[in-house]
Each structure stands twice: as structure tokens, then as C-alpha cells.
Amino acid sequence: MLELDQLVRDFGGFRAVNGCSFSVAEGSITGLIGPNGAGKTTLFNLIAGALRPTSGHIRFFGEDVTGLSSDALFHKGLVRTFQIPHEFHRLTALENLMMVPPKQPGENLFSNWLSWGKVRNSEAGVERKAYETLEFLDLTHVAHERAGNLSGGQKKLLELGRTMMTDARLVLLDEPAAGVNRTLLRKLEAKIKILNKERGYTFILIEHDMEMIEKLCTPVVCMAEGKVLIEGDFQSVRSDPRVLEAYLGETVEPA
Amino acid sequence: MELYGLLNYALFMGVFIGIYALLALGLNIQWGFAGLFNAGIAGFFAVGAYTSAILTSAAAEGRIGGFELPVIVGWFGAMGAAALIAWPIGKICLRFRSDYLAIATIGIAEIIRLVIKSEAELTNSARGITGLPRPFGDLDYMASQAAYLGIVLVVLAIAYVLVERQFNAPWGRMMRAIRDNEDAARAMGKNIEYRRLEAFIFGAALMGLGGALFAHFNRSITPEAIDPMVATFLVWIMLILGGSGNNRGAILGAAVVWIIWSVSEIATDQLPHEYAVKAKYIRLFLIGLLLQLVLRFRPEGILPEPLRGDLRHTKEGNRS
Numbered sequence: 305m306l307e308l309d310q311l312v313r314d315f316g317g318f319r320a321v322n323g324c325s326f327s328v329a330e331g332s333i334t335g336l337i338g339p340n341g342a343g344k345t346t347l348f349n350l351i352a353g354a355l356r357p358t359s360g361h362i363r364f365f366g367e368d369v370t371g372l373s374s375d376a377l378f379h380k381g382l383v384r385t386f387q388i389p390h391e392f393h394r395l396t397a398l399e400n401l402m403m404v405p406p407k408q409p410g411e412n413l414f415s416n417w418l419s420w421g422k423v424r425n426s427e428a429g430v431e432r433k434a435y436e437t438l439e440f441l442d443l444t445h446v447a448h449e450r451a452g453n454l455s456g457g458q459k460k461l462l463e464l465g466r467t468m469m470t471d472a473r474l475v476l477l478d479e480p481a482a483g484v485n486r487t488l489l490r491k492l493e494a495k496i497k498i499l500n501k502e503r504g505y506t507f508i509l510i511e512h513d514m515e516m517i518e519k520l521c522t523p524v525v526c527m528a529e530g531k532v533l534i535e536g537d538f539q540s541v542r543s544d545p546r547v548l549e550a551y552l553g554e555t556v557e558p559a
Numbered sequence: 560m561e562l563y564g565l566l567n568y569a570l571f572m573g574v575f576i577g578i579y580a581l582l583a584l585g586l587n588i589q590w591g592f593a594g595l596f597n598a599g600i601a602g603f604f605a606v607g608a609y610t611s612a613i614l615t616s617a618a619a620e621g622r623i624g625g626f627e628l629p630v631i632v633g634w635f636g637a638m639g640a641a642a643l644i645a646w647p648i649g650k651i652c653l654r655f656r657s658d659y660l661a662i663a664t665i666g667i668a669e670i671i672r673l674v675i676k677s678e679a680e681l682t683n684s685a686r687g688i689t690g691l692p693r694p695f696g697d698l699d700y701m702a703s704q705a706a707y708l709g710i711v712l713v714v715l716a717i718a719y720v721l722v723e724r725q726f727n728a729p730w731g732r733m734m735r736a737i738r739d740n741e742d743a744a745r746a747m748g749k750n751i752e753y754r755r756l757e758a759f760i761f762g763a764a765l766m767g768l769g770g771a772l773f774a775h776f777n778r779s780i781t782p783e784a785i786d787p788m789v790a791t792f793l794v795w796i797m798l799i800l801g802g803s804g805n806n807r808g809a810i811l812g813a814a815v816v817w818i819i820w821s822v823s824e825i826a827t828d829q830l831p832h833e834y835a836v837k838a839k840y841i842r843l844f845l846i847g848l849l850l851q852l853v854l855r856f857r858p859e860g861i862l863p864e865p866l867r868g869d870l871r872h873t874k875e876g877n878r879s
Binding site: 352354373374375378379383384386390391392393394395396398399400402403404406408409410411412413416417420423426427430448450466470 | 721724725728729730732733735736738739740742743744745746747748749750751757761804864866867
């Protein structure tokens with residue numbers, strides 16, 4: 305469903321992503337691993353439209369979406385979360401979810417004045433869905449809490465929740481496990497699995513927690529220095545000497 | 560006689576509070592909802608005031624206008640003109656982040672002020688436009704003042720209801736989300752540029768209306784009325800003190816600050832002449848001190864931004 309073709313992104317003289325190509329099959333959970341600075345988050349930003357690639361192409365369901373903005377991509381079903389939680393901190397957790405659904409009639413100034421009944425109807429539906437999502441994520445008890453007051457893990461869950469408020473097809477998760485405690489982590493894994501199986505979400509997730517990668521992801525893509533180093537199932541990627549080398553910085557070749 | 564003077568003063572004060580409350584509501588849409596730092600309120604105020612003046616005044620030599628249209632047309636015209644001028648300004652300036660936007664809007668308000676001051680064909684330059692009609696203006700003085708206060712309060716009430724509705728609605732929620740985190744809002748499919756422009760224009764229209772109400776109350780408008788100190792910064796203080804993000808706070812802030820501003824003027828005028836002149840600056844100091852105290856002890860303002868605007872949930876009692 306998603307194909308990356310020779311993506312390159314430069315920041316000034318620094319090439320963060322250097323000719324990255326791989327594709328993602330519908331219904332899969334692809335794990336993206338690699339040492340710090342390998343270009344994983346930059347790659348996410350390119351896919352999600354937050355950055356424009358210097359060169360290369362991105363195809364989503366066969367359509368060339370290179371350079372589209374993230375709001376346009378959202379409407380095509382491509383939704384992302386952020387490495388550092390990007391909650392709307394002065395909105396309640398419930399509102400954080402309720403703002404997500406696209407094309408709400410109440411997003412039009414004049415509808416709110418002239419057809420309030422219609423807006424209220426739509427709001428009731430959105431609110432129900434938001435409560436269901438909070439329930440699914442075990443966040444119901446903080447529904448009316450300011451999102452900025454939630455814990456780091458709860459914010460991560462809330463971000464996952466936002467992706468559930470729309471008809472997403474591909475969800476990019478940037479380090480969903482970072483800063484999340486073990487118990488919550490198992491829960492998060494279970495939620496991702498359910499969303500994948502029951503809702504048919506395709507996931508790409510960046511993660512440093514290898515346990516999570518092992519449990520969830522096939523295939524696993526390992527990046528280093530802006531390129532795809534190796535792609536395959538978890539065992540084969542882990543046992544590949546090049547991966548170890550990338551992580552540990554050991555030079556195997558004779559100097 | 561004493562009572563008469565006091566009543567007149569109260570009516571006068573009420574009208575001004577109403578007008579400032581409109582400006583503060585407009586700024587609340589821009590800053591409180593959308594996080595746009597507009598420091599050019601005076602510009603939109605001026606555009607509204609002069610538009611209504613041109614549309615409703617009697618014909619005069621040497622300048623356009625004098626269309627002698629009904630006042631209500633002037634007021635809608637004022638909103639329309641302020642909105643219309645906000646569009647290109649927003650298109651250009653809203654791509655700047657907050658502090659740059661503030662600088663750009665100050666500059667634009669200055670441009671508007673200078674144009675008004677020097678374009679005699681449009682605005683009769685420094686002499687301003689006089690002889691504006693005032694609704695119920697031919698009643699005797701007190702009744703006319705009271706009637707105008709009534710009109711201002713009705714306009715303010717309507718504006719409050721219209722703005723408050725937006726705060727509770729998905730539009731307001733989306734704007735607050737954009738304010739809180741632009742990148743996340745964009746990733747959730749919201750068109751940030753377009754929505755910001757909407758909020759900017761909406762707020763500017765209210766500021767234009769405030770200008771028109773001001774001009775018709777004075778029956779004239781001159782470039783001196785477009786002083787950034789009283790037309791921009793005082794409004795900012797009102798909103799921050801009252802509570803940005805809270806429409807009632809904006810109105811309350813307008814009342815509190817205007818009362819202090821206006822009463823302190825009376826107090827300083829009682830002083831002997833040599834001190835009275837100096838004391839004018841004490842008033843500025845007083846307002847500044849008040850702002851400092853609020854920011855130090857209650858940064859969210861007297862009435863903070865409400866948590867999830869509507870009250871359905873507190874009724875349900877499922878807060879935990």
C-alpha cells in the first residue's frame with residue numbers, strides 16, 4: 305500500500321535520509337529500527353508530509369503523494385503519532401479525541417450559528433465514539449482532565465486514540481513505548497494488535513524496545529545512516545552481523 | 560446636579576466598557592482561541608470607525624462619502640471593511656510565528672493610521688469626519704446617552720452569544736487545538752492556514768464594529784482616536800487580566816480596566832496642575848503594575864479558560 309522510492313532528505317549539508325526504499329504491505333505491522341540518528345524519524349516526517357523529500361517518491365495505494373501536506377495525507381487515511389507526545393494540552397482528553405474526525409459540520413462557523421441542531425447531532429456521535437475510544441484505552445477516568453496533566457504513558461495512549469477517531473488505513477507510530485511503564489506497555493501492544501486484526505490498520509512503528517518489535521512486527525526494517533540496511537523477519541534481522549555493527553559501531557571489515 | 564453628573568458619568572463609562580468589551584471579544588477570538596498575537600487592534604478599529612463614518616455622514620466637500628446611509632448599514636459596513644482588510648493582512652502575516660506576527664500587525668496598524676491622517680480625500684485627514692448620525696440622537700441629552708448605552712449592550716450581548724457558541728462548538732475546539740499544538744493539528748487533517756485566517760477575520764470584524772460604535776457615540780472620528788496605547792494595548796491588558804480564552808473574562812476585564820483607567824483620570828485631575836500633568840503617567844504605571852500582579856499571582860486571568868466549554872459533563876457528574 306505504501307512504496308518509498310529512493311527517498312532523500314538533506315538538512316543543509318547533512319543528508320539525514322539517503323536513498324531509502326522499501327514498501328509496506330496492507331495489513332502488516334512493519335517495525336522500523338536502527339541506531340539513533342539513522343534517519344527513522346526524518347523518514348516518518350517525509351512519509352507523513354511534515355517534511356518534503358529533497359528527491360525520491362512516495363506512493364500510497366499507487367498514487368504519488370510526494371510533497372503532499374500532512375493534513376491532505378490525513379484525509380487519505382495516513383495518520384501519525386509523535387515521538388514526543390503532541391497532545392493539545394489545554395483541551396481535555398475527551399476533546400483531544402473529539403477534534404479529530406474530519407468534516408464535522410461544526411467546523412464551519414456559519415453552521416454553528418444557523419444549524420446548531422445538525423451540529424449537536426454530529427457532536428453526539430463524535431462524543432460517543434470518543435468515549436468508546438477512551439474506554440478501549442482505559443482512559444475513561446481522565447476524560448475531563450486537561451491533556452497536559454496526563455502522564456507520559458497516558459499521553460502516548462491518547463495519541464494512539466486519536467488515530468482511532470478517523471478511518472485510518474496506515475498509522476505511523478513513533479516510539480510508542482518510550483517512557484511507558486512495563487504494564488502499560490503490554491497493554492499498548494495488545495491494543496495495537498487488536499487494531500491491526502479487527503480494524504485492519506496497517507502500522508509502521510519506530511521502536512527501540514526489541515521485545516515489542518519481536519512480538520508485533522513482521523517485517524522488520526533496519527536503517528542506518530539514512531539507508532535501509534536490511535529487511536526481513538525479526539530473527540533474521542537480529543542475527544545479521546551488519547545490524548550489530550550499526551548499533552555498536554564496530555567495524556568488522558579490516559581497517 | 561451632582562447626581563445628574565454622576566449618572567451621566569456612569570452612562571458614559573458603560574458605553575465605553577461595552578465598546579472595549581467588543582474589542583476584547585474580538586481579540587479573544589484571535590489570541591484566546593487561535594493564539595494569534597495581533598498587536599494592531601487600533602488598525603481594525605480605525606477601519607471600522609471610518610467606514611461607518613463615510614457611509615453614514617452627510618456629503619462634504621473634498622472627500623468621498625457622505626452617503627447618508629442608515630447607521631445600521633454603516634455598522635455592517637464597518638464589520639465588512641475590517642474583515643475585508645484583515646484578509647490580505649492575514650494572508651501575508653499569519654505565516655509568521657507569534658512574536659513576528661505582533662511586529663507585523665503593529666506596523667500595519669501604523670500604516671493604516673498614517674493613511675487616515677494624510678489621505679484627505681478619504682478621511683478628511685487630521686480634522687476627521689464629524690456630524691455622524693447617532694441613533695436616538697435627537698432625544699434630550701440624558702435620554703440619548705441612555706438609549707445609546709442600551710444599543711451598545713444589545714450589540715455586545717449578541718456578539719457574546721455568537722462568540723460563545725463558537726467556543727463550545729467544534730470550530731472553537733479545533734481552533735484551541737491548533738493554538739495548543741500546530742503540528743499535531745495539521746497531522747489530524749486540519750488546514751491550519753485557512754483556519755487561522757478565519758479566526759483573524761472574525762476577530763477583526765468585531766474590532767471594526769467596536770470602532771463604528773465608538774465613532775457614532777462621539778458623532779465624529781479623528782485620527783487622534785486611533786492611539787495604539789488606548790486602542791491596542793489597553794485591550795490586551797483587558798483580555799489578559801480578565802482571562803484569555805474566556806469570553807466572560809474578556810468582558811469583565813474590559814470593565815475592570817476601564818473603570819480603573821477612567822476613575823484614575825478623575826483622581827489625577829483633582830491634583831494641582833503641576834502634579835496633574837505628571838500624574839497622567841502614574842495611570843499608565845498603575846495599569847502596568849496591575850498587569851504585573853495578575854501575571855505573577857494569577858497568570859490565567861481573573862476568569863481562566865473553562866475546561867471543555869459546555870456544561871453537560873459537570874451535570875452528568877462523571878468527573879473524577
